[in-house]
Amino acid sequence: EIVLTQSPGTLSLSPGERATLSCRASQSVSSSYLAWYQQKPGQAPRLLIYGASSRATGIPDRFSGSGSGTDFTLTISRLEPEDFAVYYCQQYGDSPWTFGQGTKVEIK
Amino acid sequence: EVQLVESGGGLVKPGGSLRLSCAASGFTFSSYSMNWVRQAPGKGLEWVSSISSSSSYIYYADSVKGRFTISRDNAKNSLYLQMNSLRAEDTAVYYCLKSGYGSYYFDYWGQGTLVTVSS
Numbered sequence: 008e009i010v011l012t013q014s015p016g017t018l019s020l021s022p023g024e025r026a027t028l029s030c031r032a033s034q035s036v037s038s039s040y041l042a043w044y045q046q047k048p049g050q051a052p053r054l055l056i057y058g059a060s061s062r063a064t065g066i067p068d069r070f071s072g073s074g075s076g077t078d079f080t081l082t083i084s085r086l087e088p089e090d091f092a093v094y095y096c097q098q099y100g101d102s103p104w105t106f107g108q109g110t111k112v113e114i115k
Numbered sequence: 116e117v118q119l120v121e122s123g124g125g126l127v128k129p130g131g132s133l134r135l136s137c138a139a140s141g142f143t144f145s146s147y148s149m150n151w152v153r154q155a156p157g158k159g160l161e162w163v164s165s166i167s168s169s170s171s172y173i174y175y176a177d178s179v180k181g182r183f184t185i186s187r188d189n190a191k192n193s194l195y196l197q198m199n200s201l202r203a204e205d206t207a208v209y210y211c212l213k214s215g216y217g218s219y220y221f222d223y224w225g226q227g228t229l230v231t232v233s234s
Contacts, residue, residue: 042220044160051210051224052160063222095160099219102174106160 013107030096037100124228137211
């Protein structure tokens with residue numbers, strides 16, 4: 008099973024700042040099959056990025072994904088008030104599909 | 116518009132059974148793999164099970180293997196999760212998810228249904 012470790016656990020930033028979230032895999036993720044999701048309190052998660060760097064439909068271009076192999080990054084170029092949430096990475100290259108434990112982006 | 120509506124959650128005693136359903140609309144259901152993911156209260160996301168478009172391929176997390184059964188009815192645009200031998204640690208919100216085409220990332224999520232296992 009591929010274990011995904013996200014860091015930091017919590018990121019305290021102000022609106023307008025840049026957020027950089029990390030997702031590290033215990034072994035190489037096949038074909039960069041890595042996705043990122045955003046979850047706000049009381050809501051279901053929403054797909055942001057798939058294939059490590061492809062934005063999902065309707066996702067603003069301030070969200071970008073990068074990386075390959077075992078190291079992946081989600082970057083939010085300029086935080087908007089609605090971006091404060093929990094973010095999860097997920098690998099879907101090898102079953103069982105696994106999620107990271109999440110990074111909370113909170114308002115500083 | 117893609118819609119996924121789960122039903123069937125509730126309170127059940129340890130060792131009991133429950134069947135979750137997911138009604139799908141707004142896309143060609145028979146063309147996509149479908150999935151269940153759960154989230155225990157205050158915790159992260161845990162993948163539970165996936166089923167391919169024609170039910171040829173089925174996958175389970177080790178934590179539910181042998182107790183849960185995923186199935187689908189393409190004629191009814193519906194996904195199911197039969198949960199037997201339920202344990203307290205199965206308590207969670209269960210989400211029905213549509214896969215991206217030919218893959219197992221999750222591009223649409225239902226709002227979830229709460230399953231509580233308690234005596």
